[in-house]
Amino acid sequence: MYFFEWMLWWGTTLAEERKDKVFGKDFMDESQESLKAALEEEQPPLDRPVSEHPHSRGPVYAFNDTYLEMRCGSLEHYRGLITPLVLVVLYATSIFPIWGIVGVVAGFIPSRTLFGALLGIGVFSTLTIAFWYCFFKFKFYIPIRWELFTHRRLLIRFNRKTKQVHLHRPKYAGGVVTMPWDKIIPIHEGAGTRLVLAWMPHRTGQPFVTFAAVGKRAGTAKELLDEWEFIRRYMEEGPESVPKPRVRSKIPWPWYSLEPQFEGLWPILRHGGWKLWLGKLLMSPAFLILGAGHWVSQLLCWEPRWPKVIREAGQPGKPTPEFTTAEDYDPETCRRLYLNADLWVPKDHDADAPAEEEESGSQWLP
Incomplete structure (x- = not known):
């Protein structure tokens, strides 16, 4: 499920007049304090x-x-929640009226019940039309795109030859981006979470932030440190400096869809009592249903493919991809990224900027 990635990009590209309504003044004030603390935090080399x-x-x-x-991807273990609901709604609003119409035309419905059948078809057809009107009018399709008819998975590629990190995301979540390896900020604190890699504006010089939640959820904080150390050594010292990992096929086998539901649980279960084991056993049907929804979601999505310049990056004689900037997006998106820069940058980061520009973030405008 790509809810977090969509939400981050949606908030970053909000129209200026909607920002205060969506985030609120209290949230903005609190975020400014945390951003100032982030500027002062020293990152280890x-x-x-x-x-x-x-x-x-x-x-x-x-x-x-x-x-x-x-x-x-940050919420992979929740992927499959929306899929069963969507399939049931689509079935109910589309198949029932079609069955009724086919029954009348083919003569399967007796003539004495023809009026009732026609009335039922009319009611169902009206509901179907109303549903699809609201579906597109009020953009109810957005949650569906988080796990259906979209990328089968989000990918991150660490290229040690070019010292670049590439993220492959859908366009509604920011699209494919190329970020510098030496500006990366690892966040590896907290059990039950994934390793988070961040690129903040005060390091990249761009008016937007980029996050990537890598791999599986961890049962302990040590697992996150080990994961980051694996990536760090690969990029800094080469593949021979780390144990060779198991390379997984991209074929959406059904057993792969059960893994996200149990990521990070083993250390908890190992130190838990029989009540915890019993509770997880009673919850196993829910895990199986969610895993089945995850698998169907995978089948209804397509495999992401990197642009040619990224596929060839690091090969002899091939060009090195350019780093992603705000100007790589369309003019309106670029303008909004600059105007929303104060979501990620303290207002007083530029001592020479006039006060009115500090309030609007317009000092980031090109």
């Missing part, structure tokens, strides 16, 4: 080890001397 046991829990889709490719 990339050549400093953080763990003695580099290890990737995957899933890894490619591992060679040029690049490392992994799955990313």
Whole structure:
């Protein structure tokens, strides 16, 4: 499910007049304080080890001397919640009227009940038309795009030859971007979460933030450190410095869809009592249903494909991709990214900017 990625991009590209209504003054004031703290926080250099046991829990889709490719996405374990509901609604609003019409035309419905059948068809058809009108009018299709008829997975590629990191996301979540390796900020705190990699404006010089939740959820904070150390050593020292990971096929096998439901649970279960085990056993039917929805979601999506310049990056004689900037987007999106820069940048970051520009973020305008 790509809710977090969509929400981040939607908030970043909001129209200026809607920003205060959506976020509110209190939220903006609190975020400004946290942004100032982030500016003062010193990031350890990339050549400093953080763990003695580099290890990737995957899933890894490619591992060679040029690049490392992994799955990313923040809410993968919730993927499958929307799919069953959508399929039931589509079935009810589309199939029932069609069955009724076919029954009348083919003569399957007796003549004495023809009026009732026609009335039922009319009611169902009206409801179907009303549903699809509201569906497109009020953009009810947006939640569907989080896990249906979209990318099968989000990908992150670490290219050690070009020292770049590439993110493959749908266009409604920011699209494909190329970020510098040396500006990366790892966030590896908290059990039950994924390793989060961030590129903040105060490091990249761009008016937007980029996040990537990499791999599986961790049961302990140490697993996050090991995951980051695996990536760090690969990029800084090469593939021979880390244990070779298991490279997974991109075929959507059904058992792969059960994994996200149990990510990070083993350390908890290992130290838990029989009541915890019993509770998880009673919840297993829900996990199976969610896993089935996850698998159907995978089948109804397509495999993402990198642009040619990224596929060839690092090969002899091939060009190096340009880093993504706000100007790479359409003019309106670019303008909104600059005007919403104060979501990620403290207002007083530019001492020479006039006060009215500090309030609007317009000092970021090109």
